Amino acid sequence: MGESSSKSIYGDAAARRRRTLDAAAALLDEGGYSALTIRSIAKRSGTSVGLIYQYFTDKQDIFTSLLNESQIESRSFVATLPRDRGVAALLAAVIPESTKQWGRVGRFTATWRDIEGDDRTERESVRQVRRTAREYNTELHRALTQAAASEGRVLRDEPSMLPFVLSALQGVSDTIVHNWATDLDHAELTRFVADSLTRAITRDDEPGTQT
Template sequence: MAQTHEQLGTAWGDTEGRRRDILASAEGLLEESGYAALTIRAIAAGAGVSSGTVYQYFDGKEEVFVALTARGLEQVRATLAEVDRELGIAGVLREVLPQITELWRKLGRSAPQWEAKVLASGRRNKGVVTSATLYRNTLRTLDRTLHETAEACGQTLLEDPAVPHWVWDALIGVADDLLLGGSRQGRVPRRRFVRFATEAIERGIVV
């Protein structure tokens, strides 16, 4: 369960700390019970503030949700931008997989809301637009990283706009298995499964 701001020790007037408390509360609710549990009242209770205080930072629960997805995506994007290309494609994917797995652990059960509120067309508030833009930027960074890694290793990457989307979805699938323990039920060790999956992805996108 999310900690209250008293437990976190957020000082009065610490606006960034208060925002972190609100997001931490929302993250706990999503992880435990999914999007249906994400109400302003519940977020406020978990953060140890009033509902009015939450509204000072966010327009509503939708904006809180996309702020969480944006934060996770930015962490993935930053890792992709900095990872050592000499690791090879499979190695690069293994480097970023823990962050994608953590993102999916926290937000995976709210995937329908992610699709509807971030990726789908229609009316969007500023927060949703920002999150959708960051998602596209993450995929662009993934595409650039894959190309640079292939070049560094003397490989040729398939030239298809579907590549980064397929790789992203494949990594989400791997993350889902790691979280649900599907491969472990078949007595496949985690490390062996991750290596097989990332090497399979590499073979699928290299000419």
């Protein structure tokens, strides 16, 4: 057991990288972005500073790897959701996943931007984050469009529609993660937000309407 365990953690590159990211996620949860240092990540993951630098440039690279991973997971999740139950049901399914990803890494994005400033803008890892964010947005828009069509409705054809949905998902996720609404059941909040968003972003389909 000791030999195989040691090999899985220290002898396998993918396992070492995964262990580093998991340690970083735990430190984020405990102390936010400022708690991330290469030394603290090495200590939490049970590895060395030098070994971490073999896989990541710095702590910003580790954070963007987590953020990128989060957006890929969210896109894949949305892609698997059924479309035939309507928009409200789809949004009600998206909210728990959004909350999970927001609690793990998304809520620290603003702090990361403030601390790193312009130094982050030209990094390849940041460009990748932008790409996966666009891919998630595209997948969510496709899912909402198809869910609306399944109940004879269309999405409002306005530039603000998708940013509005994304902002609402972020807001409800933050409320749940931080338990801002202490007297409100999270399932009831999810249902209300999903129903309210559906009314705001859809309208009845009409003959000849372009979707």
